[in-house]
Amino acid sequence: MKVVIANLKMNFVTAKECDQYLDTLNVAWKKYKNLDVVNLIVCPSTLFVERFAKKLPDGVILGGQDTFWKARGSFTGETSPESLKDASVKAVICGHSERRFNWHETDEQIECKVAAVIIQGMTAIVCVGETQEEREHEDTATVIAEQVTVALVRVSLEQLPKVIIAYEPRWAIGASITPTTQEIMQIRILIQKIIVKKYGAEALEKTTIIYGGSVTTALMDEVCVHAHMDGVLVGRESGNPLELLKMMDALV
Numbered sequence: 001m002k003v004v005i006a007n008l009k010m011n012f013v014t015a016k017e018c019d020q021y022l023d024t025l026n027v028a029w030k031k032y033k034n035l036d037v038v039n040l041i042v043c044p045s046t047l048f049v050e051r052f053a054k055k056l057p058d059g060v061i062l063g064g065q066d067t068f069w070k071a072r073g074s075f076t077g078e079t080s081p082e083s084l085k086d087a088s089v090k091a092v093i094c095g096h097s098e099r100r101f102n103w104h105e106t107d108e109q110i111e112c113k114v115a116a117v118i119i120q121g122m123t124a125i126v127c128v129g130e131t132q133e134e135r136e137h138e139d140t141a142t143v144i145a146e147q148v149t150v151a152l153v154r155v156s157l158e159q160l161p162k163v164i165i166a167y168e169p170r171w172a173i174g175a176s177i178t179p180t181t182q183e184i185m186q187i188r189i190l191i192q193k194i195i196v197k198k199y200g201a202e203a204l205e206k207t208t209i210i211y212g213g214s215v216t217t218a219l220m221d222e223v224c225v226h227a228h229m230d231g232v233l234v235g236r237e238s239g240n241p242l243e244l245l246k247m248m249d250a251l252v
């Protein structure tokens with residue numbers, strides 16, 4: 001199953017703004033036909049998760065943008081993965097590059113988040129990607145290999161369908177540049193090799209690998225379809241539901 005993930009970030013900050021977005025999505029969704037081949041996961045900010053749970057169209061999957069790894073306790077300001085599950089969240093972004101960069105999240109912390117999300121029966125959307133500096137030093141493959149390997153430490157073969165790996169080079173996020181089709185394909189192959197080494201060849205069909213970073217409808221062929229990726233993680237453009245549906249169509 002292909003997937004388009006909308007990361008709304010902190011771009012809709014009032015209930016009114018959320019409702020306008022949901023209204024547009026609901027109208028557009030009525031005309032959408034390819035529900036059995038492409039999933040749409042929408043990740044609002046945590047405060048609006050319950051609002052989205054009530055108002056998302058049937059068939060659209062509710063996602064979270066982040067979680068803490070502990071389920072309960074004295075962790076002021078954090079969100080429990082159990083609370084997300086209780087609020088009908090089905091998938092949670094772990095280790096988005098903005099969290100790695102602004103909050104200095106480490107591979108080990110992200111691994112804890114992945115494990116916590118999966119224990120709750122939700123899907124972990126694991127973001128991996130190199131910085132501009134790492135790219136210039138030709139460290140991309142080493143960095144991605146480390147990030148993927150650590151993120152999957154506690155994930156079993158049976159749990160692998162509960163993981164979506166999103167390749168999101170930091171330098172392409174919120175920018176206007178993207179890697180070439182060839183570069184994205186190479187990362188896909190690298191991630192597949194790590195999966196095969198750890199779980200065996202049978203794991204490949206259980207693995208979902210997507211691309212994220214400056215995705216637009218016009219770029220879908222270049223960054224996703226021709227690179228044989230299983231979908232996209234969309235930031236800025238996800239603010240427009242109509243574009244999301246066009247991206248889903250590009251995957252059919």
Ligand code: PGA
Pocket residue numbers: 007168172173174175212213214215233234235236237
């Ligand atoms: P962008 O963000 O599409 O705005 O580059 C992608 C992301 O942050 O996941």
